[in-house]
Amino acid sequence: MADPKLLQTFPNPASRRDYLIEHTHHEFTSLCPMTGHPDFAEITVRYVADRKCVELKSLKLYFHAYRNEGHFFEAATNKICDDLGAALRPRQLTIIADWKARGGFTSRVTAEWRAKKKR
Amino acid sequence: MADPKLLQTFPNPASRRDYLIEHTHHEFTSLCPMTGHPDFAEITVRYVADRKCVELKSLKLYFHAYRNEGHFFEAATNKICDDLGAALRPRQLTIIADWKARGGFTSRVTAEWRAKKKR
Amino acid sequence: MADPKLLQTFPNPASRRDYLIEHTHHEFTSLCPMTGHPDFAEITVRYVADRKCVELKSLKLYFHAYRNEGHFFEAATNKICDDLGAALRPRQLTIIADWKARGGFTSRVTAEWRAKKKR
Amino acid sequence: MADPKLLQTFPNPASRRDYLIEHTHHEFTSLCPMTGHPDFAEITVRYVADRKCVELKSLKLYFHAYRNEGHFFEAATNKICDDLGAALRPRQLTIIADWKARGGFTSRVTAEWRAKKKR
Amino acid sequence: MADPKLLQTFPNPASRRDYLIEHTHHEFTSLCPMTGHPDFAEITVRYVADRKCVELKSLKLYFHAYRNEGHFFEAATNKICDDLGAALRPRQLTIIADWKARGGFTSRVTAEWRAKKKR
């Protein structure tokens, strides 16, 4: 399973302000866990940083780690949400995954992270 | 009439979280009940799963079952909404059907499911 | 003046539910009452049916009846709104008319129907 | 300065109803007051009429009157808003001016009219 | 570091009214502080002026000043927000920076300015 330890962070340069950061990865690919065939998605990470921002190159490597792993759409999106939530402890975090055409369907899964403990 | 028993489900992998799943089928086709001519639509299933998610291949087969059946736009959209509501018992469910050009018109029908009993 | 008696209805197949029906006619044409030159518009009928739905072919014939009549943009849009409101007695009704380029302008008129008596 | 007396009106044909009228002029041009070079914009007039509607041909002539006048983006948009507000005394009025590319920039100015006295 | 003194202002020609001004610069470029490679962005300045409006040519020169400087996406967007906030003291101010494709990603950073002292 794609390792969340690949995610690296740097200190938020403007933590006094709630501002929105969105990174959209256009080249996400994993495998269908049932057929082994490749799936493709566009993944958006949208967050308000608290102390930490995700370093973009590490985010790319984390996404590359899914390339040869089998994941259902719903599960992959939630795992990305959990991993980034744990790594960044952000003020807000939403993951939007747009899965490309498969059998006449396109799919979008949208998950929002909430800290389990209060800040 | 397209059989809702075709719909298969799997357990929601992240039921602790309210997250949004949207599947858009680009290749829905049924027949006009008055003329027998084919109609075409793009159908979006947008829901927040409770315990069950709809399995995508079974959803495709369920939609294929409309291919040679006569349905009015309004009735087909509501039947899809009822069938998926009954199969998934979701936290929220919306069906959006975009019917392609017919006689200089395009049409959209949008129906929202509500559980008859409280959860 | 285009005759609202052209509008035919059928019983709402899902009246227990508030759901949205939108029909967009891409081929509306009438005449400018001042110059006699043709005007073109795209007309959207968006409504929540109560007991009656508008039959699509009759709606087409009703729109065709404007072909050789002179109407100002504002007046035509309100007449369509009044005629459909009276024929359907819907829970909600909005008419959106997008008039094509005329003298370097495009125009949109949007009117919402409200029942004069309570339901 | 473009003369607001060019604006002509006609009685609102459906004053019992609050409905929205939008006219978008795609061919507005004026001059930069600093360089004398031409500027181009798309201007939208969006309003809810009270007693008066603006006559479309007179609106075109009013906009043509800016052709050889120097105006800053911010000032031109506010003058159009003031002139139409005074001529129509509408229930609501918004002017949206989309200025085309100039020095690598595009600009939009949006102004809303409010009656100084109550209606 | 790009000098905020490059920003020049002129008096708001319609300060009695809260109206929205948006300038989008399509040709922003700076350098990646880690690799030295060029980054490209589209920057939108959206504000409600109080007493001062930003002069468009000076805004262009201010943006040009980033051409050979190294800036992280998050830091550059916040610096632009701080510099314009200090220069204009506006009623509202939002900066939206859309960074072009880098390593399969596009990014958007959105920051809103708030006066530290009350007005």
Add this chain to the structure above:
Amino acid sequence: MADPKLLQTFPNPASRRDYLIEHTHHEFTSLCPMTGHPDFAEITVRYVADRKCVELKSLKLYFHAYRNEGHFFEAATNKICDDLGAALRPRQLTIIADWKARGGFTSRVTAEWRAKKKR
């Protein structure tokens, strides 16, 4: 049948040169001769003038004359080609008619005029 005498001409201002003139009418409408329902097309007149150019307003009136006449796609396109060929005696002439969606089809008919006598 739409009267070719509606077509007016003016002398070619640059007859020493073979240059191409194209006028595209976006608002052509006629009736289906079988059902009486309206058809819509975009008609391009592309020609190299010899002595005469077609006057644009007269071309519009000539096209408007089809509004309430029944014409098959193939026949209408050839009649337009014949009428303009006879009126202009051009060096070259092509008519391209793009008929809008009807029963799931779009159609294009392209006809080229040749003088019956040699020039």
Add this chain to the structure above:
Amino acid sequence: MADPKLLQTFPNPASRRDYLIEHTHHEFTSLCPMTGHPDFAEITVRYVADRKCVELKSLKLYFHAYRNEGHFFEAATNKICDDLGAALRPRQLTIIADWKARGGFTSRVTAEWRAKKKR
């Protein structure tokens, strides 16, 4: 197999002239002969009529006849080409079939008809 006798013709109204007729059907659907799953295509019939033109409604019914038949892309396109060539004996005929996404692929098959005997 879809019956070419469904194709009806009418006499070419302008047979003295070589002119091009194109009909594009946006709603072709057949079945995959291996999996039984539906395929969708956009089919263009482009021809220069000799004595006969294809009647558009009969062409629609001929295409509808493929709805529940299994056909490979290459074979279906060639059968359409053969059937229309035999029915129309045109001066030229090309069939272009654009098959929608299947397994990450889109496909186009283009076949040209030539009379077996000389004209």
Add this chain to the structure above:
Amino acid sequence: MADPKLLQTFPNPASRRDYLIEHTHHEFTSLCPMTGHPDFAEITVRYVADRKCVELKSLKLYFHAYRNEGHFFEAATNKICDDLGAALRPRQLTIIADWKARGGFTSRVTAEWRAKKKR
């Protein structure tokens, strides 16, 4: 009439090679000589320079000179072609003028320059 003396040139920096230069002006405007109303066009100057290239700012000023002059589409395009041909004496020159919507029409006029004397 717009003065061709406004056109300035500079020596072709690569005259040993036949290479193609295209400048497209998106903001051309002149007046209709019959109604006085503004016309808008996009003008492309496409040429192979011989000894001289046209200086871009002077080309802009030359086009601005049409702003308040009355010109027919056909005549304006040919005048631009003649003026640039005389100023540049190019190896090849084509002018393409795309006139925006007027009365439901768009128009394109394309003229090619040929030296009257041999080179």
Add this chain to the structure above:
Amino acid sequence: MADPKLLQTFPNPASRRDYLIEHTHHEFTSLCPMTGHPDFAEITVRYVADRKCVELKSLKLYFHAYRNEGHFFEAATNKICDDLGAALRPRQLTIIADWKARGGFTSRVTAEWRAKKKR
């Protein structure tokens, strides 16, 4: 290296006719041989079959075989051309590979196959 033996064929159903088959794969991915990072391409196989057509599912599996292999753009395109040429011995064959954005570049490589022996 991706194994050409994955490619399966079936007999050309219309070998008496030269007709064009194009399959475009939208989901090709391989690795950069220098950095190991993923590359993405859209690959079109355009050919005139002689005796054999490529079976579409086998073509998909052949393309999937590149997923974890390192290939330069120019070499991958030529290998695909060679492998399909050898498998099909077609009358004509062209491979067009559109490589997605990498370092601010997009690339297209187009190779045509010619039989080494005469047919």
Add this chain to the structure above:
Amino acid sequence: MADPKLLQTFPNPASRRDYLIEHTHHEFTSLCPMTGHPDFAEITVRYVADRKCVELKSLKLYFHAYRNEGHFFEAATNKICDDLGAALRPRQLTIIADWKARGGFTSRVTAEWRAKKKR
């Protein structure tokens, strides 16, 4: 001046075949030699390699070298053509430079390289 020695090459992996390679750089920027303001272009390098292909990363660095240099559109395009022709000695080479909007203009310069000596 941007140094052609930055261009690195690798041996053509398929030199037995004439095949087409196109690299489009979307992020070219240089300075206007008259005003010092930045210019932006999209540059396409289209060639048939003989013995050498251009290495993509070196091409990027070569283009980056223009960032702070003043170049006229026509001269820059020809210099790129000359430098790549000298470095690659290709069988064919075309450079297409699309310069972004400047003063209401967009420009394209297209230059083709020919070897001075025969191959």
